Structure formats: structure tokens, C-alpha cells
Amino acid sequence: MTSSSSFSGGDPTLGPAGATAALILADGSVLWGHGLGAVGETGGEVVFNTGMTGYQEVMTDPSYAGQIITFTFPHIGNVGANPEDVEAITPAARGCILRAPVTDPSNWRAAQHLHAWLASHDLVGMTGADTRQLTRRIRDRGAPNGLVVHAPDGLFDLVGLRARAAALPGLEGQDLAKGVSCAQTHAWDQTRWTLGHGYGTLDTPAFHVVAVDFGAKRNILRSLASHGCRVTVVPASASLDDILSHDPDGIFLSNGPGDPAATGTYAVPVVRGLVETGKPIFGICLGHQILALALGASTYKMDIGHRGANHPVKDHTTGKVEITSQNHGFGVARDSLPPGVTETHTSLFDGTVEGLAVDGKPVFSVQYHPEASPGPQDSQYLFARFVDHMTAAKP
Numbered sequence: 001m002t003s004s005s006s007f008s009g010g011d012p013t014l015g016p017a018g019a020t021a022a023l024i025l026a027d028g029s030v031l032w033g034h035g036l037g038a039v040g041e042t043g044g045e046v047v048f049n050t051g052m053t054g055y056q057e058v059m060t061d062p063s064y065a066g067q068i069i070t071f072t073f074p075h076i077g078n079v080g081a082n083p084e085d086v087e088a089i090t091p092a093a094r095g096c097i098l099r100a101p102v103t104d105p106s107n108w109r110a111a112q113h114l115h116a117w118l119a120s121h122d123l124v125g126m127t128g129a130d131t132r133q134l135t136r137r138i139r140d141r142g143a144p145n146g147l148v149v150h151a152p153d154g155l156f157d158l159v160g161l162r163a164r165a166a167a168l169p170g171l172e173g174q175d176l177a178k179g180v181s182c183a184q185t186h187a188w189d190q191t192r193w194t195l196g197h198g199y200g201t202l203d204t205p206a207f208h209v210v211a212v213d214f215g216a217k218r219n220i221l222r223s224l225a226s227h228g229c230r231v232t233v234v235p236a237s238a239s240l241d242d243i244l245s246h247d248p249d250g251i252f253l254s255n256g257p258g259d260p261a262a263t264g265t266y267a268v269p270v271v272r273g274l275v276e277t278g279k280p281i282f283g284i285c286l287g288h289q290i291l292a293l294a295l296g297a298s299t300y301k302m303d304i305g306h307r308g309a310n311h312p313v314k315d316h317t318t319g320k321v322e323i324t325s326q327n328h329g330f331g332v333a334r335d336s337l338p339p340g341v342t343e344t345h346t347s348l349f350d351g352t353v354e355g356l357a358v359d360g361k362p363v364f365s366v367q368y369h370p371e372a373s374p375g376p377q378d379s380q381y382l383f384a385r386f387v388d389h390m391t392a393a394k395p
């Protein structure tokens with residue numbers, strides 16, 4: 001999403017002394033800073049993430065497609081970038097907005113400076129932004145669309161930039177999952193993609209799981225494999241017959257970007273068919289939202305999404321509170337849950353629905369990220385719950 005120059009007609013404006021980057025919001029407001037990564041321009045929904053660690057996982061989480069990430073933690077980049085901590089080969093986020101200048105990396109695993117890593121992926125970023133002011137604005141008025149421009153010459157075509165920022169489409173109605181899904185069915189290779197993560201792999205996996213890839217994070221597939229599953233990954237567009245032809249013991253519905261309702265023409269009816277089979281099903285985030293739609297509930301765009309690694313959630317089954325990793329801007333409407341579907345988890349930040357289960361069936365899902373990459377490990381028990389369901393269902 002970058003072009004070679006930020007200047008395309010209109011009056012070139014020199015930013016404040018030394019400014020080589022700017023964030024231009026759809027309402028025309030401008031935040032100045034210093035350019036990082038690729039030179040050019042990038043647009044998307046401007047969101048904030050409150051995690052203190054894991055910026056590389058966040059930037060490569062496919063669920064961030066279409067979004068520019070403001071990190072509220074001021075020191076981002078000081079452990080550099082490495083080839084192991086990515087959640088997908090290609091970053092899906094559109095860019096990043098940081099507070100402090102990025103220092104030289106200080107970590108034995110660092111292979112690259114964050115600046116070089118961003119540039120190598122054609123990602124535009126900016127530092128020196130007042131991220132606190134921006135976060136308060138997002139919190140008070142919702143996530144705006146915006147453009148981040150990196151212009152080393154310090155010249156900005158504010159007229160053109162404002163017009164392009166105002167014309168950016170919102171995430172509502174956008175089907176982004178197909179764009180980040182795998183092209184072909186393949187087997188998850190735990191040995192290949194587990195370097196440096198300390199996750200185990202079982203020589204003889206006990207279960208076969210088909211994972212429907214709406215933009216799956218690697219650590220979810222890694223977590224399934226380390227819980228004894230052989231995982232076959234199928235594209236988001238896989239049909240009911242495609243999925244069942246693999247004779248799975250269970251089906252996993254992955255996370256992913258965009259508006260869940262926009263998958264209504266393909267994924268939702270497939271999941272409805274999967275629920276009818278009675279096989280164990282586990283959904284995470286977009287997978288949870290698609291399951292809810294398949295069950296007859298509805299989803300909505302949240303005023304303020306959840307993005308961070310410290311979100312408290314109550315598990316109504318055990319009464320326990322777990323600290324969770326989250327990344328979503330849509331939610332499942334509580335009032336729309338049909339009879340026979342139980343809300344199993346609730347956010348203790350804003351009271352929104354965080355999990356559901358189908359009464360009498362081994363079918364459940366959570367809105368948050370139990371694989372926690374990055375984040376706390378409290379919710380790993382959900383992978384064991386899925387395995388328990390598959391154990392009970394095995395003939």
C-alpha cells in the first residue's frame with residue numbers, strides 16, 4: 001500500500017521542523033512525527049494495542065489486515081525483529097505509529113532493526129507521535145480511518161492527503177479473510193514452524209483436526225499440534241464436503257480480519273452444516289463470530305475494539321477470571337443469542353460476550369486469543385477442552 005512519494009498535486013506543505021512523517025485522519029486532523037520503515041503512504045483504520053511486548057507478532061497477525069496500529073507502550077522496537085516471532089509470513093497490518101524513536105536492537109535473537117524489517121515488508125511507520133493523545137481520541141470517538149505518510153523531504157500534500165484519508169473505506173462490510181487465507185489445503189508442519197518456541201510435537205498425534213484458515217495465526221496451529229492434533233489447514237472458501245472429506249475428529253475455525261458478516265455468503269452456511277454433523281468444533285475470534293452467525297446470532301462493529309494482552313474475562317463454567325490476549329473490533333450481540341446457545345465467557349472490561357457454547361453439543365468458541373501470542377497463558381485450557389471433546393466423540 002505504499003507509493004514512492006507522498007506528494008501528488010496540491011500545495012506541498014513543509015511540516016514542523018524535522019517532521020518526516022504524518023498521520024492524517026479522515027476528519028482532516030494531522031499528527032506529525034518521524035518516518036520509519038518504507039517511504040510512501042499507507043491507509044487503514046487507526047487502532048491502538050496496549051500490549052507491552054510482541055510487536056512483531058501483532059504486526060504479522062493476519063487479523064490486523066486493513067489496520068494501522070498505534071502502540072500505547074512507548075518503547076517499541078528495542079528487541080529488533082527475527083524470523084521466528086512472526087504469526088504469518090507476510091505482515092497484514094498496514095503500518096504502525098510509535099511514541100519513542102526506535103533504538104538499535106538489544107536482544108540475542110534480533111536479526112534486523114525494526115526499521116529495516118518494516119522497510120523490507122514495504123510497511124510505513126512513524127515515531128515521535130503523541131500516542132497518548134491519539135489513543136484518547138480513539139477511546140472517546142472510535143477508531144478513525146487515516147493515512148500514515150513517510151516523506152523524507154519533509155513535504156506533504158495536505159490537501160490531497162486529507163481528501164484520500166476522507167475517502168478511505170471503513171472495515172464494516174469488508175471481507176478480508178479470503179485475502180489472507182492460504183491458497184491451498186496443506187498439512188501444518190509443526191517441526192518446521194516451531195523453532196525457538198519450546199512447543200512439543202507428538203510422534204503419533206491422537207486426533208485429526210481440519211483448521212479452516214480465515215487468517216490463522218501460527219501459534220494457534222502450533223498449540224493444536226502440541227495438544228496432540230495432526231492439523232490439515234483448508235482455505236476459507238472450503239466447502240462442507242471439502243472439509244468432511246478429510247474425515248476430521250474435530251474442526252477448528254480460525255481468527256481472521258474484517259467484518260464477520262461479510263463471510264455470510266460462504267463461511268457461515270458451511271459452519272452451519274458443520275454444527276449439524278455433531279462433530280467437535282472450536283472457534284477463535286473471527287471463528288467465534290462466524291460460529292455465532294451460523295447459529296443465528298448477529299455481530300456488530302464495536303465502538304472501541306479490544307487489542308491488548310491484559311483483558312480480564314470471566315469463565316462462567318468455573319467462575320474463574322483469566323487474563324487474556326485480545327484483538328477484535330467486532331463483537332457478538334448478546335441479545336441475538338438464540339435459545340440453546342449459552343454465553344460462557346464475559347469481558348470484565350466492558351461486559352461484552354467473550355465465549356459461547358452450544359447446549360448438548362461439543363461446539364464452543366471464544367472471542368479472545370488463548371494461544372496468547374503475545375500474551376498470558378491462562379486460557380491454554382481451551383485447547384485441552386477441545387481435545388476432551390474429541391476424546392469423548394471418538395468411536
Ligand SMILES: NC(=O)CC[C@H](N)C(=O)O
Nearest residue numbers: 255256285286328329330
Ligand atoms: N482476531 C480476530 O480474529 C479478529 C476478528 C474480527 N476481524 C474483528 O476485528 O473483530
